[in-house]
Amino acid sequence: MIFSVGILYSIQKFLYFISNSTIKATEFNNAFQRYEATSPQIILEVTENCNWIQLDKNGNLTTTVRGKEIIEQKDMTYALRVQLKHMIEMNKPSWSYLIHKGRKEAFQYFPSNVKQCFKEAELMNSYDKEVIKWWDVLALAVRGKQLDTQLEIGRTGEELTLEYERKRVNFEPKWQSIESNLSGFDILSVVSSEDSTPLRIEVKASANVSNIHTFYLTRNEWNVAEVSENYLFYLWVLSESPKLFILDTEEMYNHIPINNGNGSWENLKISFTLEELTNLNKKRNEF
Incomplete structure (x- = not known):
């Protein structure tokens, strides 16, 4: 052709x-x-x-x-x-x-x-x-x-993250997942408007109408999170007024399985209630 x-x-x-x-x-x-x-x-x-x-x-x-x-x-x-x-x-x-x-x-x-x-x-x-x-x-x-609904939901979460980061740090973040899905994160931002240290963000989104919100994590994403100095998980609950919940690797660690023997995990499903996500965010804000 x-x-x-x-x-x-x-x-x-x-x-x-x-x-x-x-x-x-x-x-x-x-x-x-x-x-x-x-x-x-x-x-x-x-x-x-x-x-x-x-x-x-x-x-x-x-x-x-x-x-x-x-x-x-x-x-x-x-x-x-x-x-x-x-x-x-x-x-x-x-x-x-x-x-x-x-x-x-x-x-x-x-x-x-x-x-x-x-x-x-x-x-x-x-x-x-x-x-x-x-x-x-x-x-x-x-x-x-x-084109499936889950992909569209994920892109919506990424777009919301880009908008959120622009306002938070007054800086144009990089939409990494569009360029490569091998990087282990979706958005590359900076720590703050005063600190230009790179911040890697993995974005997850849920549009469930129930109280249970499920997010999927790959082993590659977790591997990158473990070795990155600054890495956050942005969990979006999509509704008429989308809600953002932010977790760091330490908070996510409790939900990561341990490999045993010859077995190793590749993909992980993690479910949170809205109350659990709200409580995690409250704990973060206390420190």
């Missing part, structure tokens, strides 16, 4: 063209020696392979539902994002299976032409909600899954 900024932009122009014109594939091929930045033949091949075009009952070129999705975007950058998503979902190139590890982790293994497409689509440095959702949806699609 061809990943080229010039060709994908040319295809956008082509899709606009056939949506407003009546022309057959042979007529298009013969009418243009080149179309924008590429040849008519390449445009026809790529658009057909990606299911962006079809023939109507008279044999004229027309856009499919997927093709219409591209030309209905508000600008060429958004259209490029749709094109990339379609192409990756359909073809699942080998490098796409790294996307779930985070965009910076995956990007280093992208071919140079693919890197250029992602940069042009403004997918690498933006924390815009639509960009974050684009990465989440694609990461799951490549692995044959749908």
